[in-house]
Structure formats: structure tokens, C-alpha cells
Amino acid sequence: MITRLGLFKKPSSFRLSQFQPRRFATQPQSKWLNKPPESVLFVKKRDDQVITTALKDIAQHVKRRYPNVALYQEREADALDGLQPWTASEQSPIDLIVTLGGDGTILHASSLFKTGPIPPVLSFSMGTLGFLLPFNVDTFPSAFDEVFTGKATILERMRIACTFHRQDGSEIEGCGEPGWQVMNEVTLHRGRSPHLNIIDAYVDGQHLTEAVSDGLILSTPTGSTAYSLSSGGPIVHPAVNALLLTPICPRSLSFRSLVLPGSSRITLKVSRTSRAPAEVSMDGQGVRVLQPGEFVSVEASPYPVPCVKRSADLHASRVDLEKRRTEMGERGLGDDWVRDINTLLQFNASFKNKHLATERV
Structure with a gap:
């Protein structure tokens, strides 16, 4: 062990705990989405009938389960009946943004709030890329339950x-x-x-x-x-x-x-x-x-994009999730980024001999 003066101290016995990584106050921490949203803005990829159909199903689900929530859709040609039209110039209060499409849909949602803060964003994968999309569209009922029951956490992405x-x-x-x-x-x-x-x-x-x-x-x-x-x-x-x-x-x-x-x-x-x-x-x-x-x-920017993350266990209580994070750190709740660089970018994937793979088949 080297002292501040650069001299060697006589080795002594150490406990394993002395070599455990320290936690610093600057370690990034996820934040909880505490307040249930009172208004939701839907932003979707345009001119896509599959996504339009999915939006109808999601909007109907939200209306049935959360009847007091105001639902908006970005003003466009194929806006759905029953959803109030919304434009960036109106600046109606929005508590949650729901995007359906690829990564470009989130970028578009960010551009709608390009001069100020942006509400939390709940993203569903329905496009060609999904690096910013933690939720599959088939899981939308459980995803909304997380948001409205206070189990959802957010990751603030820098702008x-x-x-x-x-x-x-x-x-x-x-x-x-x-x-x-x-x-x-x-x-x-x-x-x-x-x-x-x-x-x-x-x-x-x-x-x-x-x-x-x-x-x-x-x-x-x-x-x-x-x-x-x-x-x-x-x-x-x-x-x-x-x-x-x-x-x-x-x-x-x-x-x-x-x-x-x-x-x-x-x-x-x-x-x-x-x-x-x-x-x-x-x-x-x-x-x-x-x-x-x-x-x-x-x-x-002082206004990052708060992106809703997936929780590891939809049935766990918030107290249990906090305890798991304390004991295991961020790994205890999973990391969408780690999943994405492995599944989408094939991070450090080995080269495969296509000829040998064909022979085995």
C-alpha cells in the first residue's frame, strides 16, 4: 500500500470488505414517476395503418381504465375520433407522452418541446429501430399500470x-x-x-x-x-x-x-x-x-428527456423495488441499455462461419 508521500507501508491483513467498490453521491440514480398523469399526448409514426390500429386499442384501454384522463393526439390528417387535437403552439398541459413507432418518433416528440421542459415519455416499439424503446406494444396494459400505480421509474436522457x-x-x-x-x-x-x-x-x-x-x-x-x-x-x-x-x-x-x-x-x-x-x-x-x-x-440543456423505464417485477411493491436497488444497485432492476447494445447492436458478437452453420443444418 502506498501512502500519500509515496512510501511503502508494511503489508497487513485486510478484510474483503475493504476492497468492495465504494458508492459515491454522484452515482446516477433512477427517479420515480410519482404523480399519476391527468393528461396524455399520443405521438405516433405517420401514415402507418398498423400503428393507427394499435393506437385505437391503447386509447380505448386508457379510456376504460382511467376515465378521468384527458387524451390528446398530435394534430395530423389521420387523427382518431375521441382524441383531442394538440399542437406545440397551443401548449396545453401534458403530463405524459406516449409514442408509437421507431426511435425517430421519440426524437419527434422531443422536437415538440424544443424550447422548454418535456413531460415523461412512455415509448412503445413499432418501428425499424428500437434503441430508445423499452416497451413492446403488446405489453401496453402492464406498462400503463406501472405508470398509474407509481411503480414506474424514469431515466433522464440529456438534451x-x-x-x-x-x-x-x-x-x-x-x-x-x-x-x-x-x-x-x-x-x-x-x-x-x-x-x-x-x-x-x-x-x-x-x-x-x-x-x-x-x-x-x-x-x-x-x-x-x-x-x-x-x-x-x-x-x-x-x-x-x-x-x-x-x-x-x-x-x-x-x-x-x-x-x-x-x-x-x-x-x-x-x-x-x-x-x-x-x-x-x-x-x-x-x-x-x-x-x-x-x-x-x-x-x-436544463431540460432532459425523462424516459419511462421497465421495472424488473410488475408485481413487486415500490418498497421491495427500493430495497432491491439498495442491495444490488441498478443491476437489481435491470438496464435497458445493456439489453439494447447486446440485442440490437450485437455488441462483441463473434464472427460465425456461414458455411459451417449451413452444414450443421
């Missing part, structure tokens, strides 16, 4: 707030306060230009690098399994408070993805020497074009 600025530093209007809220990533890319972008990246006002590339991705831990991952970025657990800066096809082979503190303020400025402007995309949606000298400033 980032973005503001755009002119060359003189003045803010470009129309971005909202405290800036646009983004769940996955902000991307600056060359778009249709044949020339590479030159983007200066700053961390808390200090110049980090001049990036000559097809673009830069600044993502949340949730977005680490999206565009950033396809560009060679790391996979980061959503409970980690961090920002990821990932280059897109950089000219320098030594430019690798960086994991930065979640408390950082990141500035991405299109260099005045850049031959191409930078198109800005947020969660896959084109937002604007930044000309040379203009920049976007990004920092963690």
Missing part, C-alpha cells in the same frame, strides 16, 4: 441547447430560449458542396482544433449510438454526463472522437477561410446554413 450567432457574435433570432433542445446530435456538414468544411472547435472558449473534414458531430450519450457511432465514435451510457465530438471523414487520420465534460460549452465556428458553408442538422432535420464566420454554441 443539448443550441444558439446560432453571426460573425460579430450577436445571436441569430428565432432560436428560442434557452435555445433549441436536441436529443441526439447537432451536425455541421458540407452538404452538397464539393469542398471540405473548415470548422474551428472551442471548448469553454479555448481553441481546441481546426477541423478540415466533411463535418463535425456533437452528440449526447443518447446520440452516441446514432450518427456518431457510424462515424467511429464511442458508445456512451445515457447516464453519463458527457458530450461527444466526432469528425466526419477528417483529412487528418489522427483526428479521433473526443468525450468532453457535460458541463462544457462547445462552440463550432465555420472558419472565414472555409470554401464551403456548413449546413446544420439537428436530430436528422435540416435547420439552417452557417456562412463563414458564423457559429453555433452548444451546452447541456
Whole structure:
């Protein structure tokens, strides 16, 4: 054992308990969804008859079992009878968002509340991707029981707030306060230009690098399994408070993805020497074009996305669940993220010889 002075102490006998991992106050903890919702907003993938049919069944179930709950649906062409139309501009009070579709449906729900807090989100998998979708649509009765009986826990997924600025530093209007809220990533890319972008990246006002590339991705831990991952970025657990800066096809082979503190303020400025402007995309949606000298400033949003998690035992009491978490940590209640990287991303899966597999059949 080494003391603070760097000198060796004489070995002594230790108990096993001395080597047990310590728990720190900063360890992420799930939060309980305490208040039963009084209003529910349904957000679904559009122009999909299967999802529309599922929404009818879910809405009827909620009406029968929880008759005093107000039900809304995002205003669209195929809105269902009996559900009140809702638009982001109306800002009617919403206590719970229910999404039906793929991961893009949650991103769309987040965009409906891009300038302020967002209610808890209960997500059902009915799309092409399911990394953000802990519940299968067939389990909707038990999922709603969890929410309305106080057994549901939520994981707060970081969002980032973005503001755009002119060359003189003045803010470009129309971005909202405290800036646009983004769940996955902000991307600056060359778009249709044949020339590479030159983007200066700053961390808390200090110049980090001049990036000559097809673009830069600044993502949340949730977005680490999206565009950033396809560009060679790391996979980061959503409970980690961090920002990821990932280059897109950089000219320098030594430019690798960086994991930065979640408390950082990141500035991405299109260099005045850049031959191409930078198109800005947020969660896959084109937002604007930044000309040379203009920049976007990004920092963690005060309004994360509270996502409802699955509980390990629907029949266990809340006291039992709290006791299990105390004894076993987060592992005691399971981790949707661990399940997803194994089942959806095939994390660390071994290569298989297709020829040998065919012969065995």
C-alpha cells in the first residue's frame, strides 16, 4: 500500500470488505414517476395503418381504465375520433407522452418541446429501430399500470441547447430560449458542396482544433449510438454526463472522437477561410446554413428527456423495488441499455462461419 508521500507501508491483513467498490453521491440514480398523469399526448409514426390500429386499442384501454384522463393526439390528417387535437403552439398541459413507432418518433416528440421542459415519455416499439424503446406494444396494459400505480421509474436522457450567432457574435433570432433542445446530435456538414468544411472547435472558449473534414458531430450519450457511432465514435451510457465530438471523414487520420465534460460549452465556428458553408442538422432535420464566420454554441440543456423505464417485477411493491436497488444497485432492476447494445447492436458478437452453420443444418 502506498501512502500519500509515496512510501511503502508494511503489508497487513485486510478484510474483503475493504476492497468492495465504494458508492459515491454522484452515482446516477433512477427517479420515480410519482404523480399519476391527468393528461396524455399520443405521438405516433405517420401514415402507418398498423400503428393507427394499435393506437385505437391503447386509447380505448386508457379510456376504460382511467376515465378521468384527458387524451390528446398530435394534430395530423389521420387523427382518431375521441382524441383531442394538440399542437406545440397551443401548449396545453401534458403530463405524459406516449409514442408509437421507431426511435425517430421519440426524437419527434422531443422536437415538440424544443424550447422548454418535456413531460415523461412512455415509448412503445413499432418501428425499424428500437434503441430508445423499452416497451413492446403488446405489453401496453402492464406498462400503463406501472405508470398509474407509481411503480414506474424514469431515466433522464440529456438534451443539448443550441444558439446560432453571426460573425460579430450577436445571436441569430428565432432560436428560442434557452435555445433549441436536441436529443441526439447537432451536425455541421458540407452538404452538397464539393469542398471540405473548415470548422474551428472551442471548448469553454479555448481553441481546441481546426477541423478540415466533411463535418463535425456533437452528440449526447443518447446520440452516441446514432450518427456518431457510424462515424467511429464511442458508445456512451445515457447516464453519463458527457458530450461527444466526432469528425466526419477528417483529412487528418489522427483526428479521433473526443468525450468532453457535460458541463462544457462547445462552440463550432465555420472558419472565414472555409470554401464551403456548413449546413446544420439537428436530430436528422435540416435547420439552417452557417456562412463563414458564423457559429453555433452548444451546452447541456436544463431540460432532459425523462424516459419511462421497465421495472424488473410488475408485481413487486415500490418498497421491495427500493430495497432491491439498495442491495444490488441498478443491476437489481435491470438496464435497458445493456439489453439494447447486446440485442440490437450485437455488441462483441463473434464472427460465425456461414458455411459451417449451413452444414450443421
